[in-house]
Amino acid sequence: MNARSDLTITDVRLTPILVADPPLLNTQGVHQPYTPRLIVEVVTAGGVTGVGETYGDSKYLALATPLAEVLPGRQVGDVNGLHQLAVLVCGDSPETTGADAVDAGGLRGVQTADKLRLSIVSAFEVACLDALGKALGLPVHALLGGKVRDAVDYSAYLFYRWSEHPRGAGEFDDWGAAVDPAGIVAQARRFARDYGFASFKLKGGVFAPGEEIAAVRALAEAFPGQPLRLDPNGAWSVETSLQVAEELADVLEYLEDPASTTARMAEVAAGTDVPLATNMCVTTFAEIPEAFARGAVQVVLCDHHYWGGLRNTRELAAICRTYGVGLSMHSNTHLGISLAAMTHVAAVVPNLDYACDSHYPWQTEDVITKRLEFKDGRLAVSDLPGLGVELDRERLALLHRRWLDDDGTMRERDDAAAMRVAEPGWVAPPVPRW
Structure with missing residues (x-):
């Protein structure tokens, strides 16, 4: 097997998890007891695995799944192609949610499918760079x-x-x-x-x-x-x-x-x-x-x-x-x-x-x-190959089990819903609030 074939992606694993989050307050409400994250693993023919991380709400997982399905067979170093590939498999952008809209999951203003897609691509890109760095013996910062x-x-x-x-x-x-x-x-x-x-x-x-x-x-x-x-x-x-x-x-x-x-x-x-x-x-x-x-x-x-x-x-x-x-x-x-x-x-x-x-x-x-x-x-700044971190598979499995066992209430970050547990009838205030 030559070096190029070693860098071929053979598998992509998506693992949604729920991680503990403290009761931190913001203008929308309060953080829920657990928040969803998505862990992305990209595996190469050479046996190297790269990892990435992003938001784990169902709308992100829905976009990540088709992208994960089409990556095997591509080169892990072809990060330029990720954005075009994501557009092809994830569809077009709907209208925004409104000029004053605030996404409670990220408090980042107006949200579109384009922005959701970028948040997914970021995790795949990081995983690919992590794998490429490990394969080449270089830290990610050297690749940048x-x-x-x-x-x-x-x-x-x-x-x-x-x-x-x-x-x-x-x-x-x-x-x-x-x-x-x-x-x-x-x-x-x-x-x-x-x-x-x-x-x-x-x-x-x-x-x-x-x-x-x-x-x-x-x-x-x-x-x-x-x-x-x-x-x-x-x-x-x-x-x-x-x-x-x-x-x-x-x-x-x-x-x-x-x-x-x-x-x-x-x-x-x-x-x-x-x-x-x-x-x-x-x-x-x-x-x-x-x-x-x-x-x-x-x-x-x-x-x-x-x-x-x-x-x-x-x-x-x-x-x-x-x-x-x-x-x-x-x-x-x-x-x-x-x-x-x-x-x-x-x-x-x-x-x-x-x-x-x-x-x-x-x-x-x-x-x-x-x-x-x-x-x-x-x-x-780590000089170890890739990101310089190692996945704890036992812990990953435990947090994934928490996601599997959840009744669905924690799989979507919703600070207003969390606030309603303490204050029934709470509605996220309109913008501007004051």
Whole structure:
């Protein structure tokens, strides 16, 4: 068997799982006790297996299945062909869900089938690059052009949260509740102590703006001079956004998605000098021209899931660099495979202007044999072949069994439904909320 035939894909395995998620609050509601993820494995004729990870709701699994069926027989290095192949087998894009729509599973704004497809392609691309790197003895960052940094800075991701899920559901953790400024500061102190994080992002849009201003002020007092961010996921009006920006202008590194839609963000940007960041109004290449032309955002929070993979993320970074727009990295509930992929691509872009987000410290479960460890708020970039992680098959099987045993209520991420367990009749608030 020659080298080329060794790199032929012979099998693709899709494993939907449910992983424990804490009762973290956002403007849509609260995280469910378990959240769905999809693990993708690409196997080559040479016996190498590459892994990828993405969202696991049924709409993602439905798109991933036909793509997995047509990949065997193709070269694992043919990542250029993944996007065209996905379009062929996954169908055309329907209309968007509305200009003010917010996808509760990702809080990422308007959703289309194109965006869903990109989130699936990203997992296949990562799995292929992981397999190719293992076969060639090269880390993924080398396949992307080579690292420009040996470690990647990450930021503490702070949440308002309950001490436990309603009715005792889910898995226990010892973080306790955080529903006021004191609770947020205590949470931040633990993140700084345990992980060495030196910048802090608060998920807002949960309480009235005045309460969240007080929480950021308390953080500024507890961590003087350290970077702070606030993200209400588009929950505010233009007027409210400008008021908050004015009151926190002296302490915010940036304000993330204070208002929904590019038009509203442009209005806010025109009225404040506080940089505005987004992972909601700019999540595809097609959304870039209007947002950049109108000066609606000064920082794009890239996410390889949204953008269709690591190579597209690298291209996005080049565009941001060209137009003088800052770059950081968005995070949603994810495991070690995605964090490893995030770190590899973050290592190769010269213009990583801000510490990246990561939910990873909140996740108590994983599917890799050794958890990735933050030291001094950073992750070392692995030089091992591929992503540098190994799949824990026993753990994968256990989390898949949880998915199989579920009655269907946890297979779709729905923060509003989770909130209704505690507050019957809860409906996700309209945008803007305040």
